Amino acid sequence: MYAAVVRSFDSAAKYEMFETPNPDGKHEILVDVVAAGLHPRVRSQANGSHYTSKEELPLIPGIDGVGRLEDGQLVYFVAPDTSFGTFAEKSVVDLRRSVPLPEGADPVQIAAAMNPAMSSWVALCRRVEFQQGQKILILGATGNSGQMAVQIAKLLGASQVIGAGRDQERLHSLPALGADAIVSLVGEPEEVADRLGEAASEVDIVIDYLWGKPAESAMVPLLKRRSDRSRKLSWVQIGSVAGPTAAIPSVALRSANFQVIGSGQGAVSTAGYVAELPALIDAIASGKLNVNAVSFSLSKVEEMWDAPISHEQRVVFIPTK
Template identity: 35%
Template sequence: MKAAIVQGAGQTPVYGEFAEPVVREGQELITVTASSMSHVTKSRAAGSHYSSAGEYPFVAGIDGVGRLASGKRVYFVMPRAPFGAMAERVVVRPEQCIALPDELDDVTAAAIANPGMSAWAAYRERARLKVGETVLVNGATGTAGRLAVQIAKWMGAKKVIATGRNEEALREVAGLGADVVIPLSGEHGHGTPPFDGGAVEGWATQGSELSLEETLKEQFAEGVDVVLDYLWGESARTVLIAAAKEAPEAVPIRFVHIGSVGGAEVSLPGAVLRSSAIELMGCGIGSIPMERLVASVRELMQAAVPAGLKIATTPLPLSSVERGWPLDDSRKRTVFLMSPS
């Protein structure tokens, strides 16, 4: 069968022939229609993700959309290695399949599942977000962060604060529902003041230049209940320090770490945790049981159309995987189609 094959650590997948998967007892054979690029997919292919098996060759892709032998259309996750999702066929256990609503198309379902699940599971399983709470999304300009803003609103957040480096992208995030948008600092620790999501036109000229920490402290003084962090690194450190300094005494802030785009490590003074009620936790493969992750995707898929969740996509035929692999855009989700039609 045709597949995107990873021959070795750090190598771009190549389009070629791979052995057909054999269906074992308790497994389903799926004819794949679409599979999306994700940070996890790329880092597993590179051998750098903590869940990587380190055995080559294998087929890239951790999830996708396809049809069972019965014709039922499903989203599936974590096919049995070495058979990844970017192939004509995969085998998975039934509990790792989710029936899709008719109104949700294959490309959108494949694109929204991984980034949307990261936010949905973080809110539901880790932060236990409540209606009327305030959320800060650190790193809201990528596909995952944009969905996190939209999902927070759908789940009833009273206020959503979004941070990011790209000012043009931040304007777009304001249009997706962010109430306050804060540009992250440059190399010298200062940035443009925050702007109200409802008054985008004047945001760049409001007030004098503030440090990022001072800007964040103003928001934490007003009250922040949940932080979803897609960046880690220096920006997460600044967020945590601002929260510890300015949040109301002994009021818990649930800080959920999801991604490390801004750096793999954080050097954090111990006083940040001793002097505050910050609850520091992570969300990813291993922190939540697989059945709960699958349940999060199921809820997400059912909500995608009623909530009007928006995600930009670039559909490409699987035969273009070598060309499309390095072109992945953090603001768009590349979706490989098993059939060019």
């Protein structure tokens, strides 16, 4: 079969012939891959930097996709935890990690949106006791996952969604996606923290794609301005775009009902992720979430791997010859 193959963590995947993998588990089958998204998680998989990396080469990247079963049924699936991912003409699927697509669903839209949408959806549905009417701050709302998180927070019933980010153009596009307020993260750290404290002190949940200094400097200002510090504030750490570590002041944990938790592989079981897939697929397929996908033949993988693409777009590869 043809596949995108990584033979060095220092170079992009290359389109070449590769031996077709064989299903060997009780619930595994081989499917034709219809579409697979080039997510940031795929890039970190391909360069060996993701915390789940096993540093095994050669590697076929791709962590999820849409496949076609022998009977023609389209399914969304999460790839097994092996070195053989979804950037190939065929992929092994564990049926326990797959969900049938509703009739009429666009495979490219599903492949583009599921991964960036899943982080905030699973965080709100599995990691915190989110209730309709609560208020949410999204740190890093101008990234692809952050923009999706704005939409998902509103869709799930948040009464107020505050988007915070650095990209000014994308920041000002967030109200059209459902943000009730926006906060610029450009400026001196103290000024930014003060703006966040003023705008978001009454939120119930923070969805954090940044971590690092932005998180570190914002925690205390948010807590100090709360009208009732005994009302829980849940800080959900999902991404670390701004840095892998953040110093959490001890006073933040003692002076308020404040919890910091993570959401990701390991924090949520595979079964937990799969249980959320049908509802999320329905939301995407029914047009409740805005998706900006651009598709390319998988044969162009090396050309498109580092090509300049708008952060508002999600690249999807279609394994056609």
